[in-house]
Amino acid sequence: MDQLFSLIEKIKQKSVYYxxxxxxxxxxxxxxxxxxxxxxxxxxxxxxxxxxxxxxMIVGYTGQYNIGQAGFYAxxxxxxxxxxxxxxxxxxxxxxxxxxxxxxxxxxxxxPTLRLRGIFFAFTTLGFSEVVRLTILNxxxxxxxxxxxxxxxxxxxxxxxxxxxxxxxxxxxxxxVIMLFISHRLINSRIGRAWVAIREDEDAAKAMGVETxxxxxxxxxxxxxxxxxxxxxxxxFAGYVSAxxxxxxxxxxxxAMVLVGGKGTLVGPIVGAIILTILxxxxxxxxxxxLVIFGIAILVMVHYRPQGIAGARAEGRRIAVESEYEAxxxxxxxxxxxxxx
Amino acid sequence: xxxxxxxxxICKYFGGLKAVQEVNIEVEKGIILGIIGxxxxxxxxxxxxxxxxYNSTKGKVYFKDRNITNLKPEKVTGLGIARxxxxxxxxxxxxxxxxxxxxxxxxxxxxMIDAIFxxxxxxxxxxxxxxxxxxxxxxxxxxxxxxxxxxxxxxGNQRKLEIARALAVxxxxxxxxxxxxxxxxxxxxxxxxxxxxxxSEGLTVxxxxxxxxxxxxxxxxxxxxxxGQKISEGPPEMVRHDEKVIEAYLGREE
Numbered sequence: 001m002d003q004l005f006s007l008i009e010k011i012k013q014k015s016v017y018y019x020x021x022x023x024x025x026x027x028x029x030x031x032x033x034x035x036x037x038x039x040x041x042x043x044x045x046x047x048x049x050x051x052x053x054x055x056x057m058i059v060g061y062t063g064q065y066n067i068g069q070a071g072f073y074a075x076x077x078x079x080x081x082x083x084x085x086x087x088x089x090x091x092x093x094x095x096x097x098x099x100x101x102x103x104x105x106x107x108x109x110x111x112p113t114l115r116l117r118g119i120f121f122a123f124t125t126l127g128f129s130e131v132v133r134l135t136i137l138n139x140x141x142x143x144x145x146x147x148x149x150x151x152x153x154x155x156x157x158x159x160x161x162x163x164x165x166x167x168x169x170x171x172x173x174x175x176x177v178i179m180l181f182i183s184h185r186l187i188n189s190r191i192g193r194a195w196v197a198i199r200e201d202e203d204a205a206k207a208m209g210v211e212t213x214x215x216x217x218x219x220x221x222x223x224x225x226x227x228x229x230x231x232x233x234x235x236x237f238a239g240y241v242s243a244x245x246x247x248x249x250x251x252x253x254x255x256a257m258v259l260v261g262g263k264g265t266l267v268g269p270i271v272g273a274i275i276l277t278i279l280x281x282x283x284x285x286x287x288x289x290x291l292v293i294f295g296i297a298i299l300v301m302v303h304y305r306p307q308g309i310a311g312a313r314a315e316g317r318r319i320a321v322e323s324e325y326e327a328x329x330x331x332x333x334x335x336x337x338x339x340x341x
Numbered sequence: 342x343x344x345x346x347x348x349x350x351i352c353k354y355f356g357g358l359k360a361v362q363e364v365n366i367e368v369e370k371g372i373i374l375g376i377i378g379x380x381x382x383x384x385x386x387x388x389x390x391x392x393x394x395y396n397s398t399k400g401k402v403y404f405k406d407r408n409i410t411n412l413k414p415e416k417v418t419g420l421g422i423a424r425x426x427x428x429x430x431x432x433x434x435x436x437x438x439x440x441x442x443x444x445x446x447x448x449x450x451x452x453m454i455d456a457i458f459x460x461x462x463x464x465x466x467x468x469x470x471x472x473x474x475x476x477x478x479x480x481x482x483x484x485x486x487x488x489x490x491x492x493x494x495x496x497g498n499q500r501k502l503e504i505a506r507a508l509a510v511x512x513x514x515x516x517x518x519x520x521x522x523x524x525x526x527x528x529x530x531x532x533x534x535x536x537x538x539x540x541s542e543g544l545t546v547x548x549x550x551x552x553x554x555x556x557x558x559x560x561x562x563x564x565x566x567x568x569g570q571k572i573s574e575g576p577p578e579m580v581r582h583d584e585k586v587i588e589a590y591l592g593r594e595e
Contacts, residue, residue, distance in 0.1 A: 182457050185456050185457050185459070186453065186456050186457065188456075189451050189455075189456035189463060189466075189467075190445075190446060190449050190451040190456070190466060190470075191451065191452075191453060191456055192456075193435075193439060193442055193443055193446075194443070194446060196432065196434075196435055196439075197432050197435070197443045200431075200432035200433055200434060200435060201430045201431070201432055201433075203394070203414075203426075203430060204426065204430035204431070204432065205432075205443070206394075206413070206414040206415045206418075207392065207394070207414055207415075207418060207423075207424055207426070207430075208418060208443045208444050208446055208447075208506065208509075208510065209415050209418035209419050209444075209446045209447035209510060210415060210443065210446050211415050212415070218453070222453075264434075
């Protein structure tokens with residue numbers, strides 16, 4: 001295990017050199033294979049990359065444990081399905097609507113709950129995603145309930161018909177690159193710093209003048225926006241949506257990808273999505289134990305590498321513990337006197 | 342002299358515990374005010390009420406003649422009151438420089454759209470954060486550690502970083518809560534010198550401290566709290582010989 005992780009460290013240190021070949025490989029990948037199954041799985045991986053990255057913005061950067069990301073994914077997917085089948089607007093118009101609608105729903109969720117800390121927020125998001133699923137199942141006039149919505153037309157982008165898996169692959173890749181690009185820029189700005197400050201210490205962030213509620217809300221909207229986009233893309237790709245695609249398992253799977261890959265880094269969720277999508281595909285017989293695999297993966301990671309595969313947390317636990325120890329010995333009365341005096 | 346910060350009968354009760362009771366303080370512009378008192382005297386609670394971290398039970402706080410009672414802490418900071426924490430509250434998994442950059446939050450205006458397209462606003466804000474941030478880090482002597490994670494810093498350096506971060510707010514008044522706790526003699530002297538320098542540049546400072554040599558050397562004025570009440574106030578020489586203060590610290594002779 002240790003050798004494996006030290007290998008990862010080495011790769012990370014030279015990650016810039018790997019970026020170019022990986023980029024080229026990703027770009028020409030569809031040309032290398034005619035195997036439609038492989039392509040299909042790659043597109044699913046891309047969707048999960050988008051979902052895991054979107055969740056990572058919330059869990060990894062602001063530290064708000066949203067465990068109902070599938071709810072926003074579902075909102076995006078059904079928005080696309082309903083508008084595309086009934087109104088027939090163009091793909092380029094519908095896709096942003098998917099994101100905007102998911103983000104505006106997150107305002108309803110966030111307004112009463114973002115003032116809560118820790119586990120309470122997590123519970124509410126969990127409940128929210130179930131509410132979304134049950135609404136979909138029961139609002140038959142809009143969503144056709146258990147029948148799902150079939151016959152979603154193929155997307156057309158300015159007279160170009162997206163039809164083959166190759167097309168969808170590049171479209172998904174494009175969305176992911178855009179998402180990562182924008183996220184990267186936000187993280188390295190005043191906004192991203194405020195997000196991370198909230199994750200690290202909300203009280204201190206307030207003392208530095210960060211309007212924590214506002215920034216948590218912006219963050220939640222940003223993360224769920226991309227979940228909505230991922231949902232819209234999924235609806236077009238699958239051509240059919242049903243509530244079964246958005247059960248709680250899906251939320252947990254997305255969260256597992258973030259945790260295994262490494263929250264709080266842009267690369268982490270990408271790595272996590274690859275591993276946790278390919279793993280169940282490799283061993284088809286155990287695919288129905290998908291969640292068991294995810295559970296084990298999370299446990300192993302938490303034990304051996306709490307920051308995730310690509311995580312960037314300090315120099316590991318040793319130093320962090322040491323500095324806490326120093327703080328503890330230097331001023332043994334910190335906690336108690338902090339409350340009293 | 343005009344009072345930059347003053348309180349009127351400020352009270353903070355936690356249920357039956359009267360942590361701060363009817364305290365009146367006036368902080369003149371440009372001075373260093375020391376707040377001392379035995380453990381549990383209500384010093385940090387007073388800080389928390391002044392900065393909006395706690396809502397006061399009764400009473401009022403005025404900053405530059407503006408009523409700031411029970412404003413949210415982020416608003417108070419925006420007005421120009423910065424603080425450090427007794428139990429260090431750094432952003433542990435952020436670099437030293439990034440910790441300081443957060444302090445510029447209220448002075449910068451980058452919105453999402455600016456960040457995505459790197460507009461002039463973004464570039465301007467980024468330059469301020471980078472340049473002034475580096476200056477502040479240099480001032481507290483952490484220049485060589487700017488890319489280190491805050492959690493990896495030695496204890497004394499963490500306290501210095503807290504001060505640098507508070508200074509980034511560009512405050513009119515700085516509240517420091519036991520800035521030299523756990524520091525060795527050399528580090529303590531460095532902090533004292535830094536605070537003196539900042540004060541000579543016009544910054545008003547309120548300091549809570551247990552190290553009496555620091556308090557006596559640094560402060561122009563001292564407020565003594567005991568059991569949440571102000572028991573004495575005045576220049577160091579006067580407070581030092583006040584019988585009530587001696588009694589609070591050492592107990593009464595039977």
